[in-house]
Amino acid sequence: MKKISTLDDLKKTGDKGLKSLFPSSVKIVVGMATSGIASGAGEVYEALIAEIKKRKLPYVLTKTGSMGMDFIEPLVDVIEKNKPRLSYGKMTADKVPQLIDQIVKGTIDKIKPIYRVDEEDIIAKREKKQYLKGAVPEYLREIPAMYDIPFYEKQVKIATRNCGIIDPENIEEYIARGGYLAAQKALTSLSPAAIVDDVIKSGLKGRGGGGFPTGVKWQSCVAAKGDIKYVICNGDEGDPGAYMDRSVMEGDPHSVIEGMIIGAYAIGAQEGYIYVRNEYPLAVANLTKAISDARSCGLLGKNIFGTNFNFDIKIGKGAGAFVCGESTALMASLEGKAGEPRAKYVHTVEHGLWDRPTNLNNVETWANVPVILARSGKWFSEIGVPHSTGTKVFSLVGKINNIGLVEVPMGIPLKDIIYDIGGGIPGGKKFKAVQTGGPSGGCIPAKMIDLSVDFDALWEAGSMMGSGGMIVMDEKTCMVDLARYFIEFLAAESCGKCTPCREGVRRMNDILHDICDGRGKVGDVEMLESMAKGIADGSLCALGGSAPNPVLSTIKYFREEYDAHINHKHCPAGVCRALIRYEIAAKKCTGCGVCAKKCPSECISGEKKKAHKINQKKCIKCGICMESCKFNAITVE
Amino acid sequence: MVNFIIDGKKISAAKGTMVLEAARANGIDIPTLCAHEAVSRSGACRLCVVEAKKGKRAKIVTSCLYPVEEGIIIETKNERVLNVRRLVLQLLLARCPESDVIRDLAAQLGVAPQPRFAADKDKSKCILCRSCVRVCEEIVGVSAIGFSCRGADKAVSTPFNEDSAVCIGCGACAFICPTGHIEMETTEETRKIWGRTFKMKACDVCGRYFAPEDQLKYISKKTGVPLKELAVCTNCR
Amino acid sequence: MKKATTTEAKTKEIVKKHGRDKSGLIAILQDIQEEYNYLPKEALSVVGEQLEVPISRIYEVATFYNTFSLNPRGRYLVEVCAGTACHVQGAFNLKDRLQRDLEIECGQTTKDNMFTLEEVRCLGCCSLAPVVRIGGNIHPYLTQNEIPGILRNYRKQG
Known part of the structure; x- marks a missing residue:
């Protein structure tokens, strides 16, 4: 690969990237992030290769990351010269010949695109670049523009600016969209102090959960004594239901690398580590390729951009331990040890990895840095609300129509996320609550739907921003079961070092199991609250310190559900097995006998073509009868 | 020397001294289980917690690992601290019901076994103090x-x-x-x-x-x- | 005895690839597991000798992290996603069904060494919830009814 050491080199490489982003021939791009592949993007990609080959078409086929619209994946984009970029959702291998037909004929009669993109907003360069020349062709007028569809309308993409657009394996495309310009500017014309100052001005706070001001952290690490310093990217995204960081690492690995180069230069570090979950093989592969490419171009290594600054990055793979998202545990893991946290009375910016000054930030935080430097801290600080500036990526999952990744300005009302972007609750069910902050966070009930989504407001509501998981729940979600779910998760993930977390969380888990299993006792809720305080105060690290949050917040907002479980042995949502019964509605049952055949405990009986009955004594409440019934005759009581 | 307050008493100690040592040197007793002079400390048992107040912020810290700081106000026996210690002992009583050491320590602090915790049978007397x-x-x-x-x-x-x-x-x-x-x-x-x-x-x-x-x-x-x-x-x- | 020497040689090769660096312990164990599908005891002893790390520390690391297994695993790893999105969509019912059909508990391997059942922390395919990953393949929107057929297919593939 050609060395890049000047602004002119960057421009030349970027020009090549522009040619592949805005090609002169037909280009088909398949969303091949983990979510896309799981939805079948691999088969679509193979089918496209075969079809293009069969028809001997001069089309270019590439891969990209995730645009965030997981609910309509696999996503295929078609780019033709001077025409809008078109996105097709829910693609299958079967639809590929039709799609190719359409491109050849210049129609959209068989498969309709979901949206069109007339121009790209290249945020790091503050410029727009056109796909479309002239007016929108007649046959595409009915297709909405991307930012006119509700899912995107209120989104602002900074951290995920390139995801789903560029080929993550192509450094030229990253550069074409303003990549490495900020690093070039920082290294060649800014002092470390000026960079730290601008990051402080931006108001950027850690996106991994803590919400500590990034610039202030950098400043402490600058001030720390030591010749050897490290920067770390925390990619150990462990919150269940959260995959923002994976999307960035898979879809735009260079944004993380560039952020780290800038941070390392500002702090005076020469070595960096990216610690990635082992469950993210594609992220590891794309990061590895990106690091290797950056090295070949001279963007990592010695004398970057012709300066005397040297910096390189290594990847460390996690091995399945949630606690390694905690900074000191992560560092222990990087040193080849069990991931046990240590007391942070001496900060890691002074004594971190191998006891040396270390600055650790999360993936999304690092990905924001190049844009801040490119556009200025002031520009960033004007997005969002005071004290919570910029944007935040959320993974919007659970009982919601539009499941996916969304990036929104801080301070957006919760209802905009749930109803406008998320498209509301499926099946006409009622919105009950949203859980944010993962196992360390809490629930926000439906009555607080107008809440501003920012660090302070979420904290005051008894939850937290966390890393960005947003799990939506409807009336069929049991809040006691949810609290039990998180506590069980944390009991299993506790490292076991300190007493309150190791012993306390599992005792809370026992009590919650009792409540869900109909063995709850009067006074259990008070007991949980009192234990929660001791565990939060007494635990060594943030895992234990925040472990009681899901319990406390569900007690705060859904106390009546706890009481129903304990006092009336009743699960209002119909989830907790020991407290529910499956019943067959005689009126709806046709006596087809499917449920009886599927029932693993043979507890359903009845004559053919007559209403069947469930023997409650033998029923194991697996729910397969309800799943199998085509006539909705089976209900949960 | 660093000047600070423990339980209302003005104390000074050399920089780098841990709160636990500073307290003990001044006749203030803090119970411990995992701190042993022969080995390095880990802060695992959490029995020696105290509250450290710095300006407006008051946080619970382990005295065995927390170095003294100028102007800091330490409380070793307030309700918040005792709540943690009581919980730790209740949890250890449930883990190691056979341990006389834990039972005695619990008795000293007036902590009774928590009936809601089923006693473990498989942990013997190990409290994982390291x-x-x-x-x-x-x-x-x-x-x-x-x-x-x-x-x-x-x-x-x-x-x-x-x-x-x-x-x-x-x-x-x-x-x-x-x-x-x-x-x-x-x-x-x-x-x-x-x-x-x-x-x-x-x-x-x-x-x-x-x-x-x-x-x-x-x-x-x-x-x-x-x-x-x-x-x-x-x-x- | 012949197999033992190959485990030793293979392990030494892996350790060498990571520069005999103590901090590379986790990566080394990952490579060994990749090779053998679990961590053979003999390999761990070799790692200890080569890195000059006490075997007690290696055992600590090998048992601390979820990824590692000290017992041989089945041909197909069946991973039930325990992410929040899958949980609220009823993944626990899938787990129970798999336990019943495979006649093993989570963490165990079937007698014919075909399947090892495990629970995995969020696979991040929340839009496809509930999901189960079998031998690396994601099975989206899985229902209990589909399970017997899917297992049969894997058994057929051998």
């Missing part, structure tokens, strides 16, 4: 024992729960164990610990069995003192 693992690593230098698993399953053991090839039978782990969890059986000629039986060496002078042969071999190898010179017990040396 002293044994640290003494084996830091003082003896063989690391024959270590931790396994995590969370509630965490335990101290030899690798694979099999006889350790590197254990020298010195018994330092059993000696440092605050609850008497580690069993060591020494008869005249043998010592049994961690499932392995060690042959004891008889003193060349008085004939008394005084140390495991493996331990003497290890010391000889480590210090370069010939094994012969180590074959005499301390009384006869």
Whole structure:
């Protein structure tokens, strides 16, 4: 690969990237992030290769990351010269010949695109670049523009600016969209102090959960004594239901690398580590390729951009331990040890990895840095609300129509996320609550739907921003079961070092199991609250310190559900097995006998073509009868 | 010197002193389980917690690891602190119902077993204070024992729960164990610990069995003192 | 005895690839597991010798992290996603069904060594919830009714 050491080199490489982003021939791009592949993007990609080959078409086929619209994946984009970029959702291998037909004929009669993109907003360069020349062709007028569809309308993409657009394996495309310009500017014309100052001005706070001001952290690490310093990217995204960081690492690995180069230069570090979950093989592969490419171009290594600054990055793979998202545990893991946290009375910016000054930030935080430097801290600080500036990526999952990744300005009302972007609750069910902050966070009930989504407001509501998981729940979600779910998760993930977390969380888990299993006792809720305080105060690290949050917040907002479980042995949502019964509605049952055949405990009986009955004594409440019934005759009581 | 306050008392101590030591030097008692002078500290048991107030912020810290700071206000017995200590003891009582040490300590602090916690049967008297693992690593230098698993399953053991090839039978782990969890059986000629039986060496002078042969071999190898010179017990040396 | 020497040689090769660096312990164990599908005891001893790390510390690391297994795993790893999105969509019913059909508990391997059942922390395919990953393949929107057929297919593939 050609060395890049000047602004002119960057421009030349970027020009090549522009040619592949805005090609002169037909280009088909398949969303091949983990979510896309799981939805079948691999088969679509193979089918496209075969079809293009069969028809001997001069089309270019590439891969990209995730645009965030997981609910309509696999996503295929078609780019033709001077025409809008078109996105097709829910693609299958079967639809590929039709799609190719359409491109050849210049129609959209068989498969309709979901949206069109007339121009790209290249945020790091503050410029727009056109796909479309002239007016929108007649046959595409009915297709909405991307930012006119509700899912995107209120989104602002900074951290995920390139995801789903560029080929993550192509450094030229990253550069074409303003990549490495900020690093070039920082290294060649800014002092470390000026960079730290601008990051402080931006108001950027850690996106991994803590919400500590990034610039202030950098400043402490600058001030720390030591010749050897490290920067770390925390990619150990462990919150269940959260995959923002994976999307960035898979879809735009260079944004993380560039952020780290800038941070390392500002702090005076020469070595960096990216610690990635082992469950993210594609992220590891794309990061590895990106690091290797950056090295070949001279963007990592010695004398970057012709300066005397040297910096390189290594990847460390996690091995399945949630606690390694905690900074000191992560560092222990990087040193080849069990991931046990240590007391942070001496900060890691002074004594971190191998006891040396270390600055650790999360993936999304690092990905924001190049844009801040490119556009200025002031520009960033004007997005969002005071004290919570910029944007935040959320993974919007659970009982919601539009499941996916969304990036929104801080301070957006919760209802905009749930109803406008998320498209509301499926099946006409009622919105009950949203859980944010993962196992360390809490629930926000439906009555607080107008809440501003920012660090302070979420904290005051008894939850937290966390890393960005947003799990939506409807009336069929049991809040006691949810609290039990998180506590069980944390009991299993506790490292076991300190007493309150190791012993306390599992005792809370026992009590919650009792409540869900109909063995709850009067006074259990008070007991949980009192234990929660001791565990939060007494635990060594943030895992234990925040472990009681899901319990406390569900007690705060859904106390009546706890009481129903304990006092009336009743699960209002119909989830907790020991407290529910499956019943067959005689009126709806046709006596087809499917449920009886599927029932693993043979507890359903009845004559053919007559209403069947469930023997409650033998029923194991697996729910397969309800799943199998085509006539909705089976209900949960 | 650093000036600060513990339980209303003005105290000064050298920079780097831990709150625990500063308190004890001034007659203020803080209970501990896992802090042992022979080994490095980990802050694992959380019994020695105190509240540290700096400006408006008051946080719970472990006194065994928290270095004194100018102007800091420490409270060792307020309700918030006692709430943590009580919980820790209740949890340890449920984990190690057979441990006299825990029972006595709980009684001293007026903590009764919590009936809502079912007593464990499989943890014996181990509170996972880590002293044994640290003494084996830091003082003896063989690391024959270590931790396994995590969370509630965490335990101290030899690798694979099999006889350790590197254990020298010195018994330092059993000696440092605050609850008497580690069993060591020494008869005249043998010592049994961690499932392995060690042959004891008889003193060349008085004939008394005084140390495991493996331990003497290890010391000889480590210090370069010939094994012969180590074959005499301390009384006869 | 012949197999033992190959485990030793293979392990040494892996350790060498990571520069015999103590901090590379986790990566080394990952490579060994990749090779053998679990961590053979003999390999761990070799790693200890090569890195000059006490075997007790290696055992600690090998048992601390979820990824590692000290017992041989089945041909197909069946991973039930325990992410929040899957949980609220009833993944626990899938787990129970798999336990019943495979006649094993979570963490165990079937007698014919075909399947090892495990629970995995969020696979991040929340839009496809509930999901189960079998031998690396994601099975989206899985229902209990589909399970017998899917297992049969894997058994057929051998």
